[in-house]
Amino acid sequence: MAKTRDYESDPRCLSSLSVAAGAIDPELLLSSPNAAAVELLHLPNSGGEPIPFLDHVHPFDRASIEPDLRAAFGEPRSTTLSCRVGTERIWCLIDLHLGAPCADGLRFVVMIPKRFSAPAQNHAGASHAAQLASRDDQAEEWRRFAYTVAHDLKVPLVTMESNLLLMEQDLRAGRGGSLTDDLKEVGEAVQKMKRLVVELLELARIGRLDLVAATHSRVMDDIDVDSLVDQVVREIRTGNPAWQGTIERIDSLPPVRARRTQITEVFQNLIDNAVKYSAGAESPRVEIGCRRQPDGVVYYVRDNGFGIPRHDRTRVFDLFVQLRPDAAGVGIGLPIVRSIISSHGGRVWVEDGIDGLGASLCLVLNSLAPQP
Known part of the structure; x- marks a missing residue:
């Protein structure tokens, strides 16, 4: 050696x-x-x-x-x-x-x-030990998840508590001039908590759908991905009338057999993110396309916006991660995308975007052979 x-x-x-x-x-x-x-x-x-x-x-x-x-x-x-x-x-x-x-x-x-932490098929007796190790891993993941959720819910609560205390002191002292600003901050904190709860419920919904799908594999649809993406693009354009950019499906996307509501949600998240983060470009552009490689068809949504630094390209799929502090949302969109794609036996990752600018969110659906 x-x-x-x-x-x-x-x-x-x-x-x-x-x-x-x-x-x-x-x-x-x-x-x-x-x-x-x-x-x-x-x-x-x-x-x-x-x-x-x-x-x-x-x-x-x-x-x-x-x-x-x-x-x-x-x-x-x-x-x-x-x-x-x-x-x-x-x-x-x-x-x-x-x-x-x-x-x-x-x-x-x-x-x-x-x-x-998974069964080693060539090692007698390793399966039981690996199952125990896997349980330890799952318990640790739940502990970290609970900590993250508690932390992110606590932040708006602290904001509300401190502003309500200031409002009480101002009212007792007869100072009403700053009440409007304090109420505005309380309102913003309430809206942030509301978004967090809505997104957590959405994450739980994805988990329930995964469980149903695991026990009822027939819950699949033959999806015309071209039509699905075109519909998502129309809805996003309608919802973003001020966005002055181009969204184009540049390839004919192979149809797949999958869960329609979840794949729709994937493209809604990815295209909406691309629109949001390309808004600062001189000529914002979003492209939806595909390419073939040995392990399956890669679908991608790419833009020419801010991009994602290479060292953050894995972290963006973690819960509540937002790379830009001024961004809307709470950082659950991409974790939901990863959860959906994983439940279909696929994977999702980040590459460079259009002409080396922006970001390209790529996904391969290994278990979903394109229909002829």
């Missing part, structure tokens, strides 16, 4: 390592993964292009591992971190060893598996 330190002088050493290994750059892009790393992370064929490492880290580990990884690039020494990597079906807890800085700012990385 090649010595890990040999990578600093010859990256080809990676292929001869028996443990999962690769190189990671300051943007947290993984390059030169060896065969063991490809298998461990369930990596797609990227044609040799670097792959965002965080895309293959467990959603609830990303928030903690990202700053640690970035901080590690400011240190001249090697370091060891822990996180879960893989897919939604098979997660593996690993020790992540980052070597000292080497050529082009890269860090050599070795991934040592510690525990799988």
Whole structure:
């Protein structure tokens, strides 16, 4: 086996390592993964292009591992971190060893598996242990979810409480001049809480539909995606009369068999987001199209707006994440999209938008073979 330190002088050493290994750059892009790393992370064929490492880290580990990884690039020494990597079906807890800085700012990385959280079919007795580990993971996810929801509901409550207290003090002192501003802030806080509750109910509805679909697989429709998208575009144009841009379906989109209401919701969210975040462009433009690749048809909605920084392209699918503080909404749209697409056996991710500007939200529906 090649010595890990040999990578600093010859990256080809990676292929001869028996443990999962690769190189990671300051943007947290993984390059030169060896065969063991490809298998461990369930990596797609990227044609040799670097792959965002965080895309293959467990959603609830990303928030903690990202700053640690970035901080590690400011240190001249090697370091060891822990996180879960893989897919939604098979997660593996690993020790992540980052070597000292080497050529082009890269860090050599070795991934040592510690525990799988899904059944290992080739290991007798591993299924029960993996089920227990999976329950632990689910319990942790629910704890984090509850914390996030409680935090986001508490913020408008604190705003209302503090403003009501100020209003009471002003009334007792005979000062009524600021009551209008205080009432306005209370009203805004109420509306924010209302939006949060509505979005949480929507998220719960998606979960219930997923459960029904899992037990009644016949709840599927033959969908003309062209007609569906055209209808969504008409509705969004009607709802945004002040938006002076172009929305165009640039391809004939293959029909699929799926749950119509949920796929409609996916395109409503993605197109509405594209319209919202391209509003600042000189000539706002939104395109809906598709392309074929080995693992299925990729549908995309892209724009030429603000875009999404590469290091945030995984985080935007987490609950209540908003990259722009002045944006409308509460940050549940993309988590709902991810939930729907996952329930259909697919995946969703972010790429660069039109001509390298803006963002492109891509989704592949693996289990939904386009109809002939």
